[in-house]
Each structure stands twice: as C-alpha cells, then as structure tokens.
Amino acid sequence: MKLRFEVSGEDFSLAGRASTELKRALGRLGIDPGAVRRAAVAMYEAEINMVIHAGGGVAEAEILPDRVVLVLADRGPGIPNLELAMREGWSTAADRFRELGFGAGMGLPNMKRNADELRVESSPGSGTTVTMTILLGKGAP
Numbered sequence: 001m002k003l004r005f006e007v008s009g010e011d012f013s014l015a016g017r018a019s020t021e022l023k024r025a026l027g028r029l030g031i032d033p034g035a036v037r038r039a040a041v042a043m044y045e046a047e048i049n050m051v052i053h054a055g056g057g058v059a060e061a062e063i064l065p066d067r068v069v070l071v072l073a074d075r076g077p078g079i080p081n082l083e084l085a086m087r088e089g090w091s092t093a094a095d096r097f098r099e100l101g102f103g104a105g106m107g108l109p110n111m112k113r114n115a116d117e118l119r120v121e122s123s124p125g126s127g128t129t130v131t132m133t134i135l136l137g138k139g140a141p
Contacts, residue, residue: 001025001063007047007072009055018059019044022070025063032137038114039068039134045114046072046130049107053077054128066136067116073129079122 003025005018023040027033043059050057054076062069079085085108112118115132122128 001029003061003063005059007050007056007059007074009051009057011056012051015048015051016044018047018061022061022068025061026068029063035068035134035136039070042111042114042132042134043070043072045107045110046070046132049130050074050076057127068134068136070115070132070134071129073127075127078124078126079120079128080124082120082122 003018003022005021007018008014019040022043023036026036026039039061043061047059050059050072054074057072057074057076059072060070062071087109108120111130111132114134116135117131117133119131120128121131
C-alpha cells in the first residue's frame with residue numbers, strides 16, 4: 001500500500017495530516033502499536049520540518065509486509081550542516097516558529113530515534129530528501 005501527501009509550507013493547520021493518515025492506515029492493518037507510534041512520530045517530525053524550513057514538499061509512505069518506508073522530499077534551501085542538524089537542540093527555525101512552540105531542534109534526532117534506518121540527502125540550494133525505514137513488529141527502538 002502506498003500513501004502520498006502534499007505538505008504545504010508554513011501552514012500549520014494542515015501539518016500532521018500525513019502522520020495522522022499513516023497512523024490510521026497502519027492501525028487498520030493491525031500493525032503492532034509500538035511500530036505504529038514510531039512511524040507516526042517519525043513522519044510527523046519530518047512533516048513539521050518541511051513546514052518550518054522548506055516551504056513544503058511531498059510525503060510518501062510505502063507499507064510493506066515487514067516494514068514501512070517513509071520518503072519526504074522538499075523544495076527548500078537544503079541543510080547546510082547535517083552534522084549540526086542532527087544534534088539535539090540545534091535549530092535554524094525563525095523566531096516566529098519558535099514563538100509557536102516549534103523549532104526546538106528535536107526533529108532530526110527524533111526521526112533517528114524512531115526509525116530503524118534514516119538517510120538524509122541534502123545540500124544547500126537543492127532541497128532535502130529524508131528516507132526512513134520502520135520495521136514492523138518491533139515496538140520501541
């Protein structure tokens with residue numbers, strides 16, 4: 001099963017839609033609740049990053065018998081320093097997003113914590129593609 005969502009940039013009213021729909025789909029399939037939670041958290045963090053930093057993009061989920069593969073591709077400015085971006089608390093979010101409670105620098109670290117595999121492809125000026133794999137039947141990492 002494949003799911004595809006357009007993620008609108010800077011529109012927090014729609015942020016989280018992809019992760020909510022993914023959670024519902026996995027629940028309907030009877031997937032282990034721990035794996036459902038991990039997939040939903042990973043998708044949400046990536047989705048919010050696209051809203052805050054990248055002006056939106058596309059979120060896709062492929063549900064396979066043994067895993068869920070999430071691919072989120074944005075059209076943003078790219079991540080200038082991926083090593084820094086992976087550190088908890090490091091953020092380039094604008095003050096207007098921080099004032100709303102977003103941009104705490106936990107997005108990529110939470111994606112890494114909840115995914116069994118995480119790959120981030122990014123360079124300044126070319127956008128970012130995040131690919132995450134969550135193994136099914138496995139609760140907490």
